[in-house]
Amino acid sequence: MVRKSAATTETPEPAGTESKAARTRTRILDAAAFVLSRKGYGGTRLSDVAEQAGLQAPAIYYHFPSREDLIEEVMWAGVASMREHVEAVLDALPADTPPLDRIDAAVEAHLRHELEISDYATAAIRNAGQVPERIRARQVAEDNRYADTWRELFAAARDAGLLRPDLDVSAARMLVLGALNWSAEWWNPRRGSLDSVVRTAQTMIRNGLSAAASAAEPAKPRRRATA
Amino acid sequence: MVRKSAATTETPEPAGTESKAARTRTRILDAAAFVLSRKGYGGTRLSDVAEQAGLQAPAIYYHFPSREDLIEEVMWAGVASMREHVEAVLDALPADTPPLDRIDAAVEAHLRHELEISDYATAAIRNAGQVPERIRARQVAEDNRYADTWRELFAAARDAGLLRPDLDVSAARMLVLGALNWSAEWWNPRRGSLDSVVRTAQTMIRNGLSAAASAAEPAKPRRRATA
Numbered sequence: 001m002v003r004k005s006a007a008t009t010e011t012p013e014p015a016g017t018e019s020k021a022a023r024t025r026t027r028i029l030d031a032a033a034f035v036l037s038r039k040g041y042g043g044t045r046l047s048d049v050a051e052q053a054g055l056q057a058p059a060i061y062y063h064f065p066s067r068e069d070l071i072e073e074v075m076w077a078g079v080a081s082m083r084e085h086v087e088a089v090l091d092a093l094p095a096d097t098p099p100l101d102r103i104d105a106a107v108e109a110h111l112r113h114e115l116e117i118s119d120y121a122t123a124a125i126r127n128a129g130q131v132p133e134r135i136r137a138r139q140v141a142e143d144n145r146y147a148d149t150w151r152e153l154f155a156a157a158r159d160a161g162l163l164r165p166d167l168d169v170s171a172a173r174m175l176v177l178g179a180l181n182w183s184a185e186w187w188n189p190r191r192g193s194l195d196s197v198v199r200t201a202q203t204m205i206r207n208g209l210s211a212a213a214s215a216a217e218p219a220k221p222r223r224r225a226t227a
Numbered sequence: 228m229v230r231k232s233a234a235t236t237e238t239p240e241p242a243g244t245e246s247k248a249a250r251t252r253t254r255i256l257d258a259a260a261f262v263l264s265r266k267g268y269g270g271t272r273l274s275d276v277a278e279q280a281g282l283q284a285p286a287i288y289y290h291f292p293s294r295e296d297l298i299e300e301v302m303w304a305g306v307a308s309m310r311e312h313v314e315a316v317l318d319a320l321p322a323d324t325p326p327l328d329r330i331d332a333a334v335e336a337h338l339r340h341e342l343e344i345s346d347y348a349t350a351a352i353r354n355a356g357q358v359p360e361r362i363r364a365r366q367v368a369e370d371n372r373y374a375d376t377w378r379e380l381f382a383a384a385r386d387a388g389l390l391r392p393d394l395d396v397s398a399a400r401m402l403v404l405g406a407l408n409w410s411a412e413w414w415n416p417r418r419g420s421l422d423s424v425v426r427t428a429q430t431m432i433r434n435g436l437s438a439a440a441s442a443a444e445p446a447k448p449r450r451r452a453t454a
Contacts, residue, residue: 040357042269126353128412130267166430168423174413175406175428182405185355196395201402203393204435 025063027053030119032074037122041130044071068135075131075139078120083146085113090149099157100210104202106153110180111198121184150177157209164211176205252290254280257346259301264349268357271298295362302358302366305347310373312340317376326384327437331429333380337407338425348411377404384436391438403432 031053036044046067050057064070089109090102097105114121124139154173157163163172179201187197258280263271273294277284291297316336317329324332341348351366381400384390390399406428414424 038356040267040269040354042267043357122356125412126355126357127267128353129265129349130270130353164430164434166426168419168427171419171424171427172431174418175410175424175431178409178412179402179406182409183402185352185405186401191401192395192398197398197402199393200395200398203391204399204402204432207391207437208431208435210434 021063024055024059028055028060028063028070029074029077032070033078033117033119033123036071036074037119037126041071041127046070071131072135072138074120075124075127075136076142078117078124079139079142079146081117081120082110082113083142083149086110086146087149090153098162099153099160100162100206103153103157103209104206106150107176107180107202107205108198110177111183111201112194114180114184115187115194118184121181125181125184162211163209167209172209176209179205248290251282251286255282255287255290255297256301256304259297260305260344260346260350263298263301264346264353268298268354273297298358299362299365301347302351302354302363303369305344305351306366306369306373308344308347309337309340310369310376313337313373314376317380325389326380326387327389327433330380330384330436331433333377334403334407334429334432335425337404338410338428339421341407341411342414342421345411348408352408352411389438390436394436399436403436406432 028049032044032049034052035048039045039048044067046057046060049070050060053060060070064073086106086109089105093102093105128136150173154163154169158169163169183197187194191197255276259271259276261279262275266272266275271294273284273287276297277287280287287297291300313333313336316332320329320332355363377400381390381396385396390396410424414421418424
């Protein structure tokens, strides 16, 4: 599977010198995410990042003033690109999309993006609480913005009377995000198709949340009575 | 919330000198789990562990030959105590307990234990892939044994025809474990009662998995038709 960089998701690259600089910057970020997810904050050395990126270590300083700045950007970039991706998918839905279908779409968008940027996701997961607070500040702010997106999704479903009344909505949201976030820790193409994981997650989450017994067949054409 | 040590879960302490040694060993392990979950493998120093445990650093060497041995034990102890706890809960159920009720019981046992030993759980989560392979070997073996417990739970439910036929059973199992494992990353008593989280997780997981529309009210007395 080709893993798309979190750093290039949103930025079409212009031609010329700037393009090459942007590509090098992305290569450094991807390499830093790779090393940071495996060696941790304490064990991440710029020499390892340079080797992974196929560069000389001093070249990194052309793009990032310090090791701390580079790590700060990695911790932030994964969350930022996730939020932007999921919000773009939600914004592209028709305005009258029902709340549970919007959650379905967000589940798919999160899972697919998580597994595309898995080095960034894993780096953020494993280094949460290990990097100094000042390095995490921008990530934490971005985390909160992304959490708001999910809060709105769940609030809309609750306000429409679509959630089981016995759910603790806040706990339900965190359990769903946990199931999605954790996928970077176990999924790889040898574990079965990503499509199958996405469908299973959608089915479980919709049926787990939905107040309606008729939700037994989510996001599909309704079955005939003869089925 | 009082966080029970992973290291003392299974061992009643005898009186006398041995008891004191065992308590000190547990105190060192608890302190190491605390430091390892926050500083990571690369950043964990025995002097920090000693300070957290309220001991002099050389005292650690009386119980653990090396820093590596101590970290190895922490990475293993959390998984081992989790597996033993969940298996003990399952073994105590009546032999004719239906498969989905057994999953309910395992969900509750995992969640409650996870949040009791959260330093061990967080240390294992955040340092997976950061510690050298030889340090993880015993943890990985224990992980696999615990995964087998969950495989058996899901296989029994599937063989009894209780799971939705459209689920990828392996993906469903990993999504459930992800939701549970991630709880150590977000839950604290300020996030609401643990009972409420447990009930919400059970409701979502049972309804997410169950083929029966009648599973809309899980693990409760059946509602009257007048409800």
